[in-house]
Amino acid sequence: MAYYIRIILACFALLLLLGMMIWRGPQTRDVALVATTPVGHEVAPGTAISLTFSRQVDRRSAEARFTLTPAAPGRFFWDGPTLTFRPDQPLLSDTTYQVAIADGLIDRRGHPNSAALSWTFHTRRPRLLLVGSAPDGTSQIELADHDGSNREVIATDSAPITDIILAPDHRQAIYTRQAGRRLALMLLNLEERFVRPLVDTPDASASGPAWSPLSDIIAFERASIQDTVIEHPRLWLAQPDGTSLGPLYGDQQYAYAPVWSPGGDLLAFLNGIEQTLEIFNFTNERRRFPAHTSDPATWSPDGRALVYASTTTSMDGTGSRLRRVDLDNDTVQDLTDGTSADRHPTWSPDGAWIAFTRHTDSGGSPIWVIPADGGMARQVTFASDDTDDIQPTWAPDSRHIAFIRIDHVQRTRSAWMVAVETGDTWPVLDGVDHLAWVR
Helix, strand or coil: CHHHHHHHHHHHHHHHHHHHHHHHCCCCCCCCEEEEECCCCCECCCCCEEEEECCCECHHHHHHHEEEECCCCEEEEEECCEEEEEECCCCCCCCEEEEEECCCCEECCCCECCCCEEEEEEECCCEEEEEEECCCCCEEEEEECCCCCCCEEEEEECCCEEEEEECCCCCEEEEEEEECCEEEEEEEECCCCEEEEEECCCCEEEEEEEECCCCCCEEEEEEEEECCEECCCEEEEECCCCCEEEECCCCCCCEEEEEECCCCCCEEEEECCCCEEEEECCCCCEEEEECCCCCCCEECCCCCEEEEEEEEEECCEEEEEEEEEECCCCEEEECCCCCCEEEEEEECCCCCEEEEEEECCCCCECEEEEECCCCCCEECCCCCCCEEEEEEEECCCCCEEEEEEEECCCCEEEEEEEECCCCCEEEEEECCCEEEEEC
16 A cells, blocks of 8 residues: 555656646746947947847847946947947047946846846047148058057058048048049048048049938038039038938038038038028928038037137128027027137037137137137137147047147148147147047
């Protein structure tokens, strides 16, 4: 009898165990990360952040548990189990970031993760992108530290380069080269160090490129060439692979100096016929403000205001004042009085200051700064009356400005740096025509 009892008890135990397994269901392991980017210590601040999960997850659960430290606003994109976060602005330079998905991430079966997922990366330090020209007309593009050290040639061109514009992702740039009587746009990949044509056709001259915030669309000035005559420019759009998207809108006749808003939903440009600054919202609606100038406007970092230069005429002659447009109420405020020639405004990354060049009757064009909401302007560079300081370009820290100094006596052009707070100024490199900050 004891033998049969043991058999019955054993069967009962097996049934109990089987029932518990059925009741609890299969044990599911936590979701893991099978791929992450970026990684390392020399990450471009404009790089998107991507993470691939080991299986499909609840997307809202993942987005709610995503954190980037230090924090930065941005947008989410999905491709299967891969989540991509694109910051609205480039990340801080020379900074360690942590990407994390907090515990509790839910997969498609409703299983919550018991532990957090995370990794870190470090963004590279800011450097200067410099364009110089040789006596034979050839051009050289190089990277260098802010003091001119660690120079590195990344591209050359047999023709003169008239300007260079860095993409918001800081991984590529567009420069304008002379091609006979016309101009052409060339795309430079800063990471892989190669150059290819972007807009280079014999029937048109292309210049004035402007990158959209996501570095996916380029607005530029396109001037048709008819019987060797270069017509007024119109604004066209293109993709970085060279695909033409056609004109910005159909009825434009003379438009130039495009500048994208930080959010990418607006494009500011100059109307050469109406002599106005126009702000286009891509639904054929345009706001206009009087502007007699050839200089591109500069956007505030939050995209709610612009500053531009506008020519003034009085009994004392012709000058140029800086004007601020606040888009919340379309009000226009004069930042300077127009008694001097104030031009080439550029907004600091922290939103606090506007740098600009000021030319007076005494000669020379030093760089000045003024509070972005108005106030007392202050001169920050000092040189002789035979010297022009041009192309003020804010460093990412908003505490330094790189610029080009033209010495008309020595007939030289060189890159310089100034500390905005103290006015300390020092040379960076000789033989530089154009510059930009690479983060």
